[in-house]
Amino acid sequence: MGERNPYEGAINNLRKVSDIIQLDKHIVEILERPQNIIEFSMPVKMDSGDVKIFQGYRVQHNDARGPYKGGIRFHPQVNLNEVKALAFWMSLKSSLVDIPYGGAKGGITVDPKALSHDELEKLARGYVRAVKDNIGPDRDIPAPDVNTNAQTMAYMMDEYSHLSGKYEPASFTGKPVGAGGMPDRESATGQGGAYVIEDFIKSLPKKQKEYTVAIQGFGNVGQFFAEIIHYMGAPFKIVAVSDSRTTVFCGNGLDIPFLISHKKDTGGVAGYDKCEAMGSDEILALNVDILVPAALEGAITSQNAAAVKAKIILELANGPVTTEADEILNNNGVVVLPDILANSGGVIVSYFEWIQGRTGDIWESENVQQKLQRKLVKALSEVSKTAEEYKVSLRDAAYILSISRIAEAIRLRGFNG
Numbered sequence: 001m002g003e004r005n006p007y008e009g010a011i012n013n014l015r016k017v018s019d020i021i022q023l024d025k026h027i028v029e030i031l032e033r034p035q036n037i038i039e040f041s042m043p044v045k046m047d048s049g050d051v052k053i054f055q056g057y058r059v060q061h062n063d064a065r066g067p068y069k070g071g072i073r074f075h076p077q078v079n080l081n082e083v084k085a086l087a088f089w090m091s092l093k094s095s096l097v098d099i100p101y102g103g104a105k106g107g108i109t110v111d112p113k114a115l116s117h118d119e120l121e122k123l124a125r126g127y128v129r130a131v132k133d134n135i136g137p138d139r140d141i142p143a144p145d146v147n148t149n150a151q152t153m154a155y156m157m158d159e160y161s162h163l164s165g166k167y168e169p170a171s172f173t174g175k176p177v178g179a180g181g182m183p184d185r186e187s188a189t190g191q192g193g194a195y196v197i198e199d200f201i202k203s204l205p206k207k208q209k210e211y212t213v214a215i216q217g218f219g220n221v222g223q224f225f226a227e228i229i230h231y232m233g234a235p236f237k238i239v240a241v242s243d244s245r246t247t248v249f250c251g252n253g254l255d256i257p258f259l260i261s262h263k264k265d266t267g268g269v270a271g272y273d274k275c276e277a278m279g280s281d282e283i284l285a286l287n288v289d290i291l292v293p294a295a296l297e298g299a300i301t302s303q304n305a306a307a308v309k310a311k312i313i314l315e316l317a318n319g320p321v322t323t324e325a326d327e328i329l330n331n332n333g334v335v336v337l338p339d340i341l342a343n344s345g346g347v348i349v350s351y352f353e354w355i356q357g358r359t360g361d362i363w364e365s366e367n368v369q370q371k372l373q374r375k376l377v378k379a380l381s382e383v384s385k386t387a388e389e390y391k392v393s394l395r396d397a398a399y400i401l402s403i404s405r406i407a408e409a410i411r412l413r414g415f416n417g
């Protein structure tokens with residue numbers, strides 16, 4: 001079931017880990033359901049003069065450790081179960097990297113590629129008007145996710161500031177630097193992934209001279225990760241990249257800066273003629289050392305997990321491996337660096353941006369990078385130690401750490417909420 005419903009998969013993992021740490025059953029019950037679900041429909045006057053109605057969501061999972069935090073996704077497949085799962089993972093992620101937030105997520109069911117820039121701006125502003133009473137710097141702080149970006153956040157922060165009657169830079173994170181944003185926020189998720197894999201490789205008892213890398217998804221996260229790893233150079237060599245239509249494979253290594261400008265010009269990775277092209281799903285079964293899912297959840301399932309040849313998976317997407325697939329990978333000796341650790345760079349730098357917005361202090365890139373790396377290295381080391389202590393996978397260890405911290409906050413604050 002978890003294969004089709006990511007929320008069920010997430011809750012199955014919660015129950016499994018709760019059994020391992022013998023978590024109070026009331027806390028399990030609290031964490032099994034989101035605290036608030038906001039569902040709304042929203043009319044938008046299109047450029048043609050026609051009015052279209054869009055479905056929107058904001059799910060606030062848990063705020064025991066601080067205000068809710070999580071991105072907003074614009075995608076045709078956005079639905080309540082997906083948003084619930086993503087909100088749950090945000091609670092765990094913030095807790096795992098020890099930042100003072102709970103978890104939330106939002107989205108609009110829309111194909112953003114079919115909308116003009118002006119229509120997308122109206123959609124972004126309409127979203128804020130629909131959830132304005134439920135968000136804010138001390139309540140719930142959204143950020144970008146799939147198909148939303150720094151510009152979307154600038155419109156949203158502007159709308160929220162108008163509605164509040166005052167400048168509210170800490171209401172949204174992931175804004176452009178020119179509108180209260182933080183240097184390196186756009187690249188933060190990819191950069192965080194690079195710090196995690198670099199540190200993980202260093203910790204391996206037997207090191208290879210070279211690690212070949214395949215990256216599924218060439219959007220915000222995938223592109224920044226690819227660029228950072230490309231310039232890092234040895235021991236990493238990116239040999240394959242995919243988007244929703246095509247995989248490009250080049251055994252000698254891809255020219256990533258060229259591929260990024262090719263994608264900018266043409267809208268995809270197809271037509272990059274220096275390499276072999278194949279179907280988009282074929283990237284998952286390539287003979288590489290490190291596979292990096294950076295597209296959407298549910299990419300690796302019970303159907304294709306056995307075909308994965310990589311021995312390390314770095315989950316930059318949220319929930320790219322289903323519960324069933326996770327078990328297959330585990331049995332096959334594949335090490336999965338779990339999403340709530342591997343892609344937490346975005347929310348960590350969002351936290352820095354929120355501090356900047358609340359204090360008026362200006363952060364330099366150097367400071368951001370140093371603090372980001374330190375947080376991730378510490379989290380990876382804690383996860384590795386917990387995995388050894390409990391003899392569990394890195395995912396279960398990450399869940400044990402994050403759920404224990406949320407449980408402690410719930411217990412300390414009391415149950416009569």
Ligand code: NAD
Pocket residue numbers: 144145146147148189216217218219220221222242243244245280281294295296297316317318343344346347
């Ligand atoms: P994005 O919209 O910028 O990029 C997504 C990319 O995935 C696009 O290039 C799209 O073509 C590609 N894609 C879609 N289906 C695919 C398929 N079947 N095969 C290959 N590629 C496919 O989104 P993003 O912000 O890069 O987010 C990607 C993932 O990372 C999501 O799971 C998101 O939740 C997660 N994430 C994002 C952030 C962030 O800061 N943006 C932070 C943490 C996690």
